[in-house]
Amino acid sequence: MEHSHSHDHGHSHSVQINKSNQNVFLIGIGLNLAFVVAELVAGLIYNSMALLTDAGHNLSDVASLVISMVAFWMAKKKSSAVYTYGYKKTTVLAALLNAVVLLVAIGILGYEAGTRLARPEPVQGDVIAWVAGLGIVVNSVSAFLFFRQKQELNSKAAYLHLLADALVSLGVVVAGIIISRTHLYWIDPAIGLAIMVVILISTWGLLRDSFKMTIDAVPVGIELEAIKKLIKKVPHVKHVHHVHVWPLSTTENALTAHVVIDEHLPFTRKLDVIAEIKHELEHNNIHHSTIEMAQEAH
Incomplete structure (x- = not known):
């Protein structure tokens, strides 16, 4: 893939x-x-x-x-x-x-x-x-x-x-x-x-x-399923998986995730979608995010 x-x-x-x-x-x-x-x-x-x-x-x-x-x-x-x-x-x-x-x-x-x-x-x-x-x-x-x-x-x-x-x-x-x-x-x-x-x-x-x-558990105040739903609500996001959220400190949190974005979008538009995902995450107490784009399995 x-x-x-x-x-x-x-x-x-x-x-x-x-x-x-x-x-x-x-x-x-x-x-x-x-x-x-x-x-x-x-x-x-x-x-x-x-x-x-x-x-x-x-x-x-x-x-x-x-x-x-x-x-x-x-x-x-x-x-x-x-x-x-x-x-x-x-x-x-x-x-x-x-x-x-x-x-x-x-x-x-x-x-x-x-x-x-x-x-x-x-x-x-x-x-x-x-x-x-x-x-x-x-x-x-x-x-x-x-x-x-x-x-x-x-x-x-x-x-x-x-x-x-x-x-x-x-x-x-x-x-x-x-x-x-x-x-x-x-x-x-x-x-x-x-x-x-x-x-x-x-x-x-x-x-x-x-x-x-x-032990890097999901931080207090953050629900993993809610974060997945938040990412899915971003336009052109088809699927999200392999989501991990953990605390970097007592005040900062990090996230990694794989997302499948509408394959018909140009690459630059896909980057805009990722930027929108990051923006939404920042407003939900996740300060460092690493998003991996993946192709949907056929």
């Missing part, structure tokens, strides 16, 4: 953090990292599982923000004769490592919280409330910074996540106040366990998605 190849490596629709967003991410990372240290120190000094687990929760936010920054930095590195797609895949490996480390931390903290729940120890509820109150301020300020940049996908995700964290901190404040008034010390490890459930749910999703990306 005779065939010809057309390759495209454009970036016009890829999701990347622009220069102005980079500063917002740096500020967000700095604020949240400082708060993680404050929660960790206070949790150890005042023996609070709620503060320690919330520190782990906020650390996951810092890791997520750092991963986005790594994606920005890696996207700027040029490809080479060995790494022909550059270093974009490292963002996927970083996400996978982040998920594994968080799961290990959850296991350790979960064991400690369970032990503490069985034998509650005295904690200072007012200290827990004040430190968690600081968390509300940090997360709210960070969320506001990202809200101003929310037209960008990574910033929007960070904004929503930090807003949710502010609500978690509010829950810890309420728990601290209740402990200081009632001396029901079991509330501290109970809140810690509740926060760990929140971390587990989000981390499991991160682990699942990053593992799928690592």
Whole structure:
């Protein structure tokens, strides 16, 4: 079977953090990292599982923000004769490592919280409330910074996540106040366990998605059959087969496909059809496409 190849490596629709967003991410990372240290120190000094687990929760936010920054930095590195797609895949490996480390931390903290729940120890509820109150301020300020940049996908995700964290901190404040008034010390490890459930749910999703990306599964949010139908809708496309879609990074996707185009069209018109296919794919979150023209079997 005779065939010809057309390759495209454009970036016009890829999701990347622009220069102005980079500063917002740096500020967000700095604020949240400082708060993680404050929660960790206070949790150890005042023996609070709620503060320690919330520190782990906020650390996951810092890791997520750092991963986005790594994606920005890696996207700027040029490809080479060995790494022909550059270093974009490292963002996927970083996400996978982040998920594994968080799961290990959850296991350790979960064991400690369970032990503490069985034998509650005295904690200072007012200290827990004040430190968690600081968390509300940090997360709210960070969320506001990202809200101003929310037209960008990574910033929007960070904004929503930090807003949710502010609500978690509010829950810890309420728990601290209740402990200081009632001396029901079991509330501290109970809140810690509740926060760990929140971390587990989000981390499991991160682990699942990053593992799928690592083995080049179809990216989340893309349906293979829908992509095939999209290509078939382009005028003069008769058939499409051997379609493969995989992630190049946490923000960019690639595709290869064989298409059969109306054989009565001139070659230059066939190239126009391929250009139209690529244009449609770019609008559907596929940034690199390789389309092979093939003759229909008779």
